[in-house]
Amino acid sequence: MNRRHPALLVSALVGALALSACGGEDPLEGDEEQTGGGGGDAALVIGSANFPENVLLAEIYAAALGDAGVEVTTNLNIGNREAYMLGLEDGSIDLIPEYTGNLTLYLNESAEATESEAVYAELQESLPEDLTVLEMAEAEDKDSxxxxxxxxxEFGLTSIADLAPHAPNMVLGGPAEWRDRFTGVPGLKEVYGLEFSSFKPLDAGSTLTVQALLNGQIDAGNIFSTDPAIAENDFVVLEDPEALFAAQNVVPLISTDKVTPEVEEALNAVSAALTTENLTEMMVQVQETDPADVAREFVDGL
Structure with missing residues (x-):
């Protein structure tokens, strides 16, 4: 299967500028918090994307590194990948939780691997010299x-392929970037032949997609596989027999010059302890509890 998709290096700048225009704020000026020290230029800056699970993972990294004596600050809810990768490039952030499959596709438009170990190997080959990934977790959160x-x-749906005859009369919902990303509308069309009547952009990892499904605004939606809303609402996750969505293991992406033995040991310990099951459980907790508190409890148990 050809997994090629449009190069995103140019669109990264466009995406970041668009995010900045919405609300008039710099997309790299997220919610800042200081951990494990007095801050300052020497602090390692941990960023996050703008959805709850990534914020939680960033807080876990911050707690673990703080316990290891590493001075850190956080810059949370930056935006999508096109926005926060600019932060890694210009040095305004040093570390961010990532997902192996989508990061590989972002860096390498010809990426073909779909299984965890193969995706991880392809990711390592695709990284520029100034960026490094440490050990990946067993925990995986895939698009679905x-x-x-x-x-x-009603339609006898068990897999994405089953949508083909019905898609022309259906509305698909997902994050705005799904309109252009290969792991979104283009890939669903190329791999499965799906042509929906329309696409409704919704915030990634938010309750908007859940509500849109429940009230009939959309007929199918992109929800992350660890989202507790799937079980809570008895939603059906359609199988992906053509592996459009590659393995998405959680992995720390860090500026190479920020990797020290202390940083590596702390983050690898987090990855060793993270499973899909405990990550899903923590996502239930963050619906009612501050992600920093959930992260603190998890790190205390390492």
């Missing part, structure tokens, strides 16, 4: 196409 139980039963 989800429908309600009623929709699945």
């Amino acid at each position: 196409v989800v429908v309600t139980q009623e929709t699945a039963e």
Whole structure:
């Protein structure tokens, strides 16, 4: 299967500028917090994307590094990958939780691997010299196409491929970047032949997609596989037999010059302890508890 998709190096700048224009704020000026010291120029800056799980993972990294004596600050809710990669490039952030499959595709438009170890190896080959990934976690959070139980039963849906004859009469919902990313509308069309009647942009990892499914604004939606809303609402995650969504193991992406033995040991310990099961459990907790508190409890148990 050809997994090629449009190069994103130019669109990264466009995406970041668009985010800046929305609300008039710099996309790299997220929620800043200081951990493990007095801050300052020497502090390692941990960023996060703008969805709850990534914020939680950033808080876990911050707590673990702080316990290891590393001075850190956080810059949370920066935006999507196109925005925060600019922060890694210009040095305004040093570390961010990432996902192996989508990061590999961002860096290498010809990426073909789909299984965890192969994706991780391809990612390492695709990284520029100034960026490094440390050990990946068993924990995985993949994009998924989800429908309600009623929709699945009405149309006999068990896999994404089953949507083909029905998609022209359906609305697909997902994060705005899904309109152009290969692991979104273009890939669903190329790999599965799906042509939806329309695409409704919604915030990644938010409750908007859940509500849109429940109230019938969309017929199928992109929800991350660890989202507790799937079980809570008895949604059906459609199988992906053509592996459009490659393995998405959680992995720390860090500026190479910020890797020290202390940093590496602390982050590798986090990766060794993170599983899909405990990450999903923590995502239930963050619905009612501050992510920093959930992160603190997890790190205390390492």
